[in-house]
Amino acid sequence: MSFFKSSQTTDQIGQLAAFIDSSHNIVATTGAGISVGGGGVTYGQMLFSNRGAGRMRRSGDSYSSFLPTYLDNMFSYQPSFGHYALKELEDEGKLLGIITTNVDCMHTIAGSKNVAEIQGSLQVNCCADCGQHYDGYEIWKQDELPRCKSCGGEILPWPLYSHIGLWEEDVRKAREWISQADLILAIGTRGNYGDVYWGYRNRGAVIIQINPGRTGFDSVAALNIREDCDDVFKKLKERREENG
Numbered sequence: 001m002s003f004f005k006s007s008q009t010t011d012q013i014g015q016l017a018a019f020i021d022s023s024h025n026i027v028a029t030t031g032a033g034i035s036v037g038g039g040g041v042t043y044g045q046m047l048f049s050n051r052g053a054g055r056m057r058r059s060g061d062s063y064s065s066f067l068p069t070y071l072d073n074m075f076s077y078q079p080s081f082g083h084y085a086l087k088e089l090e091d092e093g094k095l096l097g098i099i100t101t102n103v104d105c106m107h108t109i110a111g112s113k114n115v116a117e118i119q120g121s122l123q124v125n126c127c128a129d130c131g132q133h134y135d136g137y138e139i140w141k142q143d144e145l146p147r148c149k150s151c152g153g154e155i156l157p158w159p160l161y162s163h164i165g166l167w168e169e170d171v172r173k174a175r176e177w178i179s180q181a182d183l184i185l186a187i188g189t190r191g192n193y194g195d196v197y198w199g200y201r202n203r204g205a206v207i208i209q210i211n212p213g214r215t216g217f218d219s220v221a222a223l224n225i226r227e228d229c230d231d232v233f234k235k236l237k238e239r240r241e242e243n244g
Contacts, residue, residue: 012225013235017243019206019223020236023183026089029099033188033211034082034229035106079110082187085233087111097177101192103159105137116174118193120158120167128161129153166196175200183208187229190215 020026087110089095097114098107103121117123125134127148134155139146146155158167174197178184181202186209191198194216209221210229218224225232 012223013232013239015223016208016225016232017236017239019183019208020089020094021240021243023094023206025096025180026094026183026185027096027099027177027181027205028086028089028185028187029178029189029191029194030082030086030107030187031101031189031192034080034100035102035104036080036188079106080230082229082233083107083110083112085237086187090114096180097173099174099178099197101189103157108137114173114177116170116177118166118170118174118196120162120165120170122157122159124158124167125155126161127151127153128156166193171196178202178205181205185210186215186217186221187211189217191217 083106086095086098086107090112095114097116098112099116099118100107101117101119103117103119105117105121105123107115108123121137122140123135123137125136125139125146126132127134127150130148130151130153132148132150134146134148139155140157147153148155158165178197178201182205184201184205184207186207188211207217207221208223208225209215209217210225210227210232211217212226212228
């Protein structure tokens, strides 16, 4: 059941602004929707398009052709307005953390510090042969696929060498943050892998969803804003500036 009567939800941006201004421990959970607004192709779209999930393997053609295609696209666009809006909320001291299934590092590139990438990302990398870690997304900003300085082996990002497993260190962060949340913003996500952290949420937290499509958050959200997140955050910025 919605927390608001229909007459109260006509000004959804005003409701969102009011909740943000009255909250102190906001947690955002984000998915592909927040990155698509920046013009990029999501990891999932690449994975299940031309190459296919069954060919996502380390060896040979699959590795050498798939990964550059994804990375060339990833670094050809910038974080979206939504990424930067969350960074500003963190700077204000209102945003406790971001929980994301995205692997594109765009929250970090936008400047956010507290990001739990629960499926890992292109910031978590290691040599396939000796296991030496090379963490940080900058390693992929080069013309050739990186090789280990110690043994010459292929360096793989977590989504490749884990076969899209969970990054437990960040899962623990997600559980801690969401247990303290007084407001949860579900932005451009369907809630994939939410079962690993959602049960730890503060049951008193208000949930607001920003997504043009229907998702599993529909029935639990106090407010469902059916718009692209960039449009919502632009309107939100204007409203908060108007309100001083």
